[in-house]
Amino acid sequence: MTSTPGSAGRTAATTPPPSEPPHRVRRFSPAERLVHRATAALMLLCVATAACLYVPGLAELVGRRGLVVTLHEWSGLLLPVPFLLGLASRAFRRDLRRLNRFGPHDRTWLRSALRRRHGPGRRPAGKFNAGQKLYAAWIAGAVLVMLGTGLLMWFTHLAPLVWRNGATFVHDWLALTIGVVLAGHIAKALADPEARRGMRTGSVERPWARREHPLWDPDRD
Amino acid sequence: MNETTQPPGPAPSDPPPPDPGTPSGPGASGDPARPPSSDPDSEGTPVGRRTVLAVLGLGAAGVAAAPWLQRGLEAFLGSVADKDPTKLTGLLPNGGGFRYYSVAASVPRRTPADYRLTVDGLVERPTEFTLGALRRLPQTRLVRDVQCVTGWRVPDTPFEGVRLADLLDAVGVRPEARAVRFTCFDGVYSESLTLDQARRSDVLVCLRMRDEPLSHAHGGPVRLYVAPMYFYKSAKWLSGISLTRDVRPGYWEERGYDIDAWVGRSNGRDDAPTV
CATH class of the missing domain: 3.90.420.10 (Oxidoreductase, molybdopterin-binding domain)
Incomplete structure (x- = not known):
């Protein structure tokens, strides 16, 4: 810790009262951060290889179609593995449970988000806000659909041609949608350095937690 | 920082179902600053699970309905592509046009002089x-x-x-x-x-x-x-x-591709023949 932004300096630097809670609070365990990092790496590889297979300019630049196909297939197949390994962690399972449950405060949050309203009490959120919950559930379902349709395209003898054509159709359009949603996810992270620090180091500043996730009590986590 | 593996201990009023380790102790102890319900996300509608299942269902429905959806989209994109000066529609799935495939790392260029x-x-x-x-x-x-x-x-x-x-x-x-x-x-x-x-x-x-x-x-x-x-x-x-x-x-x-690659009669496909 080098400096505390916003502090007035060293004047009258007395020992803080002992009841003061620590300034930084734990948000993600090492296991959770590892799951996120591994998933992100696989997802980026999967998206990058997809672009090289699909966008004519990139395909022309990169070539090596056989290699790119292999990388795409395996990064896609391995994408759910960090999640499955993460289930061994209690902290990860606990956060999954939180992401699953929607309370009345989430409806309030969504309503405010849709009407672009900010202000005190407008965006109530626990450890995860309603947008994060929806994103997590949607991307989980989308990855599973991509996996299923991808396997149909990969192992061509698994299903009749009509299914394969249907799988290609869904795979292509959902890939486009995932690209857009993923860009939104990354843009949200880029816009909030403290949220990024939380995922990188595991802890966040207490005022940030209180502001962004007022219903979350990190001390009881 | 406190480690997450701390014993569940005296969590004052966690609802019992999600956490089997919580003893049903005296729930009266309250935090003066906060309302007694500790974690608002420990209960509520399982919207997350339903969303995952809905996406899976939509995916399966999409595979099944693809022949119809595809025909409609092709007709629509075809008419848009005719008026699209940016050629961006060509990048959309079924946007029409050729796709570039090369198996080599890079392909040398040959001119009329050295071909x-x-x-x-x-x-x-x-x-x-x-x-x-x-x-x-x-x-x-x-x-x-x-x-x-x-x-x-x-x-x-x-x-x-x-x-x-x-x-x-x-x-x-x-x-x-x-x-x-x-x-x-x-x-x-x-x-x-x-x-x-x-x-x-x-x-x-x-x-x-x-x-x-x-x-x-x-x-x-x-x-x-x-x-x-x-x-x-x-x-x-x-x-x-x-x-x-x-x-x-x-x-x-x-x-794995067929050697005799007649359109519509090979590779497990039934496309309309090209000749």
Whole structure:
């Protein structure tokens, strides 16, 4: 810790009262951060290889179609593995449970988000806000659909041609949608350095937690 | 920082179901600053699970309804693409047009000056053709649909070039030859045809496509064009034709594609034939 932004300096630097809670609070365990990092790496590889297979300019630049196909297939197949390994962690399972449950405060949050309203009490959120919950559930379902349709395209003898054509159709359009949603996810992270620090180091500043996730009590986590 | 593996201990009023370790202690202890319910996300509707299931269901429905959805989208995108100066619609799935596939890391460029097509193997007169020599031979123009084995199809595409049969006659095929092997100056790709297939009148050594000189991206200056077969048979960047005793599987055929790649009758597909 080098400096505390916003502090007035060293004047009258007395020992803080002992009841003061620590300034930084734990948000993600090492296991959770590892799951996120591994998933992100696989997802980026999967998206990058997809672009090289699909966008004519990139395909022309990169070539090596056989290699790119292999990388795409395996990064896609391995994408759910960090999640499955993460289930061994209690902290990860606990956060999954939180992401699953929607309370009345989430409806309030969504309503405010849709009407672009900010202000005190407008965006109530626990450890995860309603947008994060929806994103997590949607991307989980989308990855599973991509996996299923991808396997149909990969192992061509698994299903009749009509299914394969249907799988290609869904795979292509959902890939486009995932690209857009993923860009939104990354843009949200880029816009909030403290949220990024939380995922990188595991802890966040207490005022940030209180502001962004007022219903979350990190001390009881 | 506190570790997450701390004992569940005196969590004052956690609802019992999600956390089996919580003792049902005296729930009266309260935090003066906060309402007693500790974690608002420990209960509520399981919207997350329902969302996952809904996405899975929509995905399956999409696969099932794809034939109808695709037809509608193709009609719509086709009409938009005609008026789209940015060509961005070409990047959308089923947006129409050719897709660029190359199996090599990079493909060298050949100009009319340094391009050569060698014809050898079981022939009477092994010959090297320049682009000029190929252009001086009789040219044939065919307009057919292009069908890729991965599903995309481009309608009514003009191809123009020398009939492979004419080229074979020019060099003289020896009687023991049964097949033709094609190699490419990308250094990797190869293809094969039986001699009977190669002699068909709709198999060209192609110099022009869509009434323009064949561009590098489309396999220029010279590619093979096998009208009745899936487009992987139409090897790009053609540089060698060799007469052989037997058919030798080409690049994709060693990776599971059919050697006799008739459109609609191979590779487990039932596309409408292109000829």
